[in-house]
Amino acid sequence: MSVHLYVRSSFSLLDSTIRINDLVHKAKQYGYRSLALTDHNVMHGAPVFLRACAKEGIHPVFGLEADCMYHDEIVPFLLLAKDNIGFSNLMKLSSAIASGTGHCTAEQLIESCRHCFLIVFSEGGWFDSAMISENREEVTRRLTIMKEELPPFDVALSYMDAALWKARNSMVKRICSALSIRTCALNLIYYLDEEDSESYRIMRGIGQGRTIKDQSLPLITGRSFLPQQAMEALYESDDLARTDEIADQCRADMELEKTGLPVFDTPQGVSSAQYLTQLCIAGLKKRMNGNVPEQYIKRLKYELDVIVEMHFEDYFLIVYDFIRYARKQSIYVGPGRGSAAGSLVSYTLGITQIDPLKYGLLFERFLNPERISMPDIDTDFPDDRRQEVIDYVYRKYGSEHIANIVTFGTLGAKQVIRDVGRVLDIDKRDIDMLARMIPNTQKITLSEALRQNARLAQVVNAERRYQKLFRIAQKLEGLPRHTSLHAAGIVMSRLPLQQVVPVMQVEEGMATVQYTMEHLESRGLIKMDFLGLRNLTI
Template identity: 30%
Template sequence: MYLNCKTYFSYRYGTFTTEELVKAGAAIGAEALALTNINCTADAWDFYEFCIQQGIRPVLGAEVRNEDTFCYLLLAKNLDGFAAINRFLSEHLQTKAPFPQRPRLKAEHVRIIYGMETAAPGALRPGDLDEHELIGVRPSEVNKLYGKNTTGGKFVIRNPVSFQAPPADDNSRDRNQKNESYRLHRLLRAIDKNTLLTRQQPEDIAAADEFFHTQEQLTAVFAHHPTLITRTKEVMDTCDLSLDFSTDKTLQTYTGSKKEDRKLLRQKALEGFRYRYEARADALERVEKELGIIDQMGFNAFFLITWDVIRYAQSRGFYYVGRGSGANSIVAYCLQITDVDPMELNLYFERFLNPKRSSPPDFDIDFSWKDRDEVMQYVFTKYGSERVALLGMFSTFQRNATIRELGKVCGLPKPEIDALVDSPKAPLKEDRYQRGIQHYSERMINFPNHGSVHPGGMLISEKPMYTYTVVELPPKGLPAAQIDLFLAEKINLFKLDLLSQRGLGHIKDCIELVRQNKGVSIDIHDVETFKHDPLVAARIRKADSIGCFYIESPGMRQLLQKLRCDDYLTLVAASSIIRPGVAQSGMMRQYIHRFHHPAAIEYLHPKLEELLKETFGVMVYQEDVIKVAHYFAGLDLGEADVLRRAMSGKYRGNDRFRAIRDRFFEGCKAKGYEEALSAEVWRQMESFAGFSFSKAHSASFAVESYQSLYLKTYYPMEFMVAVINNFGGFYRTEVYFHELKGTGATVLPPCVNEGSYETSIKGSTVITGFNHVQGLEEKLVKTLLAERAHNGIFTDVGDLVDRVAITPEQMNLLIRIGALRFTGKRKKELLWEATFLYKKKQRQPAGVALFREQPARWQLPDLAEHPLDDAYDEMELLGFPLTNVWALADVDLEAFKTTSDLPACLGQTVTMIGYLVITKQARTQKGESMMFGTFFDKRGDWVDTVHFPASLARFPFQGNGFYVFTGKVIEEFGVYSVDVNAMRKQGLKGRSIL
C-alpha cells in the first residue's frame, strides 16, 4: 500500500527520520514500505536495514521531480533496478537536464508510477503505458476514477507519506491543517523557497493528508475499486531487493588477480623493508605477520591502491604525509605510505587492522592544497569514473542558523531574531511566533539541509558506484556519492582519505625557495637527523614554533614549554593531549604534573603501571584504551577496538556498546578487581577516549612538525615567506610578517619592477606580493607581470600607463602601496603625475602613437610628507603596517614592563602594553565567559594573558590594536602569564604628528 514514502532526506520537505518512518510503518502493520525520496537515495541502505529489523519488506526507489513538479515514482524490482534508478538520477542531476516526461528504463528491473494527471486528456493514457508503467491514485483522487476502467491493470494506490499523522484522538474537521508535523513541513518548504509562510503557494507544499493512512482506511476509501488494492500489493510483492552488507564492496583487485595482488604487495613490502631497515629480524617478522593478516582479511588491493596513489604523487614531485591509524602498519611504512616507524614507537598494528575488527581500515594521506586535486583526478582516471566517487556528507540544520531561517519565513524583524539567537534561555514575550520558532527549531536540529562532500574521502568500488548510490556533481567538479561515511561503512565500502593542508604547502614551497635563493637541496624525509639536531631541539624547548604545523597555537606553545619538550616522544604525546576535550577533562594538567613529579605517581593497579608507565599513568593515546581493555579487562582486540570506537561517539547509546561495556566489567570481575577500581578505570577511559588521537596519528603530526621546525631553524626567511604565500596557519597574515621581520629580513612593499603576485625573496630582501593589496585586481597584476616579462621593466609612470591598460583607481592603489618607488619620486608627486597623464590621455585622439612622446616636465610645490603616511597606507591597503608597528602607539613605551621582566615579578602587579595577536574564548565551570589573550610586547616578544569573567565584563576586547593592561604575574610549570584586572585600548598617533 505504501509505495511513496519520504524521509527528511527529501531535503526541506520530509519530516521523518529514516528510523521513525520505518517504525511508523510498523506501527500500522505495513508489510512492505517503499522509500521514494525526492531525486535522492541517500538513506536507502539505512532504510533497508531498519525494515529488515522490523520484519518489513524494503522497497527502494525515488520520487522524480523537475523543481516542484511531480514526474513519477521509480521502484526497483531488484538490485539491478536500484542501480538503474541511481544511474538515471545521476545523469540528470550531473548535467542538470530536466527529467523526461517518460523515462526509458527496463521493464524487468524498474516499475514506473505516474500521477493521476497522466490519465488526463492530452497526457499519456492507460492504454499507452507499457507493462511496467502504472498510474498512482491518491486517496483524495478516488472520485476521479468515476467512469474509468480500473480493471485494466494500470491503476494502483499511491498514498504519499511526507510527515507524521495528526494525533489519533483529534477528530476535528481541520485536524490535518492543525497537524504539527504538517506545520513543520510548511516551514521547511518556506525555508527552501525563501518566502514568507503567509505567501506560500499551494504548489509549494504537500497536501495536508500526506501521512500514513491505515490499511483499513485505504480499503474503505477504495472499497469500490478492489482491484487497485490487489494490484498495489502485487506491485510491492514483485519488488524484491537484497544486499549482503558483510561483503567487501571496495575494488577487489589491483592487478586483476588476487593471487598477483598478494605477490606484488609482498614484493613491494620487502623492497621497502630493505630501504627502511636494511636487515632487522624483529622488523622482518612483523612485516610477515602483517602481510598474513592483510591477505587473510582481503586487503591486498586496498594497500596496493594506496601505494599506487603515493607512487603517482612521488612521480609528480608532490609532497605528502601519511597519517592516522594507517601509520600503525609497518607494511605501510615500507611502502612509503607513511614516514612513521611503528617499531620505534611500538605501535599496534591491531589499532589499524585486526582479524576481529568489524570496521574497515582507512589511510589518511595529506597533500598540499595545491596538489591534492590533481591526485584525486588521477584516481578517477586510473580506476574509472563509474567506480570512483568522492564520499558524500550532509550539512544539517543547527540551532542558531535554524532560528534565523524560521524567523525570516515568519516575518520577524532582525532585532527579534538576534535576541532569540543570542539569548536562548531568555523569557519570551507573549508571541506565538517566537514560541513556535523555539519549538520547531528544536525539532529541526540535525535534519539534513543539503548534500555536501567529505573533506577528502574517496570511494573505489568493485561494481559501478550506481549499485549503491546516486552520484552527483558538486561545484568542485568531481563526482560525489550521496552516501556518507557511516552508510559507506555499513555496506562495507571502504574509503581512502586524500586530504589537503596548508602546512605541506609551507614545506614544499620552502624547499623550492631555499633551492632558488640559496642553491641548497633539502632531503625533507631525513626526519631521523631532524629529531637529533640540537638547534631544532632548542627551538622546540623555547616553543619558537610560529608557522610550524600543529605546534604554533598559544595553547600548544605553552604546553611545549610546560613539558620542557625537546624530543620526539614528548612531542608525540603533546600532539595528543592538546586535544580540546583532554584539557577540559583535566587529563592534560594531570599529565603535566606527573611529567614533573614521576616519583610521586600512584598507579591504580600494578597492571596499569606496566601498561601506562610511558605516559605516566595517563591514557594519552587511543592505543592506551585498547591496551587497558585488552590486557587489564581481558577483552579481545576486536572488542577493545569496538569499545574505543564506541567511546569516540560512533556507537554511544548503541546496544552493541552497552554489551561491550558489560563485557568490560565482567572481565574485570573475573580478574578479581574491586568494583570501585573497575569503575574508576572505566571513567578514565570514557573521559579520554573520545578526544584522543591514535599514537600513530600523533606521531605523523610530530614528524611534520619536525620538518617545519628544521626549515624554520636553518632557513627562517624562506620558511616564513612560504607560510605567507600559503595563507595558512593559526594566525592572521600580519603575525607571519612580524616573524619574518624578526629573522633579519628586509621586508619591502610590492614593486612593479621587482615584485611578484606572491611574496618573493632574494638574498635577505623580501618583496611583499601584490596578492596582499586589498582592492587590487588579480587580472591587472598578471597582465602587468606578463608585460614586464615580455618587454622589460618600466621606466616611469608614463611608461606604465602606455604599456598596461590600468584604471586611475588601480594606479592610485599601486602608488599608495609604494609599488612605483623605483621612480625615485614621492607618493604625492606620483599621484599628481598620474592624474595629469590620465587627463592628457582623455584629450588625445583615438589611435596608436608611432613614437612615445617625451614625458612632460613641471614644477610641483613642496608637498608635505609625514613619517606615518606609509604605515597608514599599508594598514588601509594590506590590513597591517610593514613598517614598525610600535611607531604608531600614542604612548610612552618606556613606562611598561616587557615579557622578559615577568619571572622577576612573579606574584606582583605589573602594567604592560601589548599589540593583540589573538584571543580565545572559554567558559568557566559555572558557564561564564572568559578569555585568553596573546600579545606582542614592545620588544616583539610574546605574552599571554588571562581574563576572568569579572575582568572581561568590565574591560572587554575591542578588536585588533594596542592594549595597556594591568594584572598579577602568575606561573604554571615554568610558563608565565598575566592575570588581567584592568585593560584599555590604546589609540594610534595621528598623521599630523611630524
C-alpha cells in the same frame, strides 16, 4: 490490508518532514506489514530504511519518484523495485537524474522499468490538468498514448479525502477500466501526522525562499501517514488490495554484488601480492641500510601474510603509488598518523615515516585478522596541493571508479531558528537576537538552549510569535538541509560505481556517492582520506 506505496522522507531535501526511523516505527504501530520509501529523484535513504525495517520487522519496498521529460513536459513517475535487478535499475536512474539535468528521458525511464512496477500519477501526472477540468476525452487520449508508449503500468488514485478529487478519481477509474489499465490506492505522504502540515509548509518555504505571506506557499493538507482503517474508509477495496499485491511482489533486499578496490596495474603482469612483497623487501633493505635484523624480517612476513589473506594488497599499492606521485611532484607528505603508524609494510613502502618496531607500535591496532575491518590510512598533504593528488588518482582509475562522499548540512539550532524565522516573516533583528542567545556549544539542541539560558526561555515565553517559531523549529531541527562533501574522504571501486551505489553531482567534476560514509563499507567500498593541512603549505 493495504500498503503505503508512496512516502517521501526528509532525504527529499526540504520537501518532507519525515524521519525514516519515525516512519517505520509508526508503520509498525499501525499494524502495516510492508512499507515503501519513494524519495524524489534520490536514494540517500535506502540503507537507513533497510535497517529500520529490519529492526521493526517490516517488509521494505524500495522505490523512486522520478521526474521525466515526457512529451515536452516534466512529468513524475513512480517506480518500485520487484527485485535486486530492479533496485539496480533505480540506482542507475537516480544517478542519471541527480548527475544531470534533474530529470530523465522517456527512454531512460522505459529502460529502468525492467524488474520494476511503474505507477502513473493521476494527480500531478501527465493528465492532471485534463482530470481537473474533467475532460474525459483528453484523459482517455493521454492514457491511450501512455499505454502504447510505456511498459505496463498502474494508475494511482490519490487525495480521496477531498470530495472533488473523489469524483475525479471515479472518472479516471472508469476510463482505466475501459482501457484495461489497473488502478491502485496511493496516498501521497510528505509528513507523518496531519498536525505536521504547518511545519511542512514552513520547510517548503525554506527550500523555495518564500514567506508565509506568499500566496504561492499554500498549506498542503491530507498528506499524512494514515492508519489502515482510514485508508479503508477512503479507497475502494480492489484499489487497496492492489497495493498488497504490488508490495508482495517487491522483494528487493539490497543484496547486490559487492565491489572492492580497483586492481593495481603491476609491472610485467606479476600479481599484486608478489609486487607488494617485492616493494616491501626492497624498501626494508633501504630503511635498514642493507642490514636487516631478524625480527624485522619476521614482522614483515607476518604483516604481508595478514594483508594478502584479507585481500588488501591492492589497497597498499594504491596508497604507495599516489604518495610516490606526490613526492615526485615535490608535494609534501605527512609522516603518517593514527594506527597506520603500527604497520611495518607502511613504513617500508614510504607511506609512513615511523619505525613501528623501534617504538613498540602494534600492527593489530591497524589490521587485525580476528576482527575484520577495512584499513584506514589518513594521508596529509598541503591544503593548496591536496587536489593535485586526488586529480592524479581520478585520472588513473577513471570517473566511473572514483567519487566523493556525500554529507548533509542539517538544520542545527541556530540555523533552524534563522530559517524558520525568515519564512514566518519575523524581523531579521529579532531573529538575530534569538540566535545569539543560543549557546555556542557544538550540537546543542533548542531544548537544551532553553534549559541553559533562562533569559532565552523568558524571551520566547513572552511572545506568541516566538513560541510558534520555536515550536516549528523544534519539529524541523536536525533534518537535512543541503548536500555537501566529506571534507577529506573519497571512495574507490573496482566495479563501476553506479553498479554499487547511486551517485550524484554535488560539484563540477568528480561524482559523489549518494550514501553517507557509514553505509559504504557494506557495499565493499573503502574510504581513503586525503587530508589538507595548512601547516604543510609553504
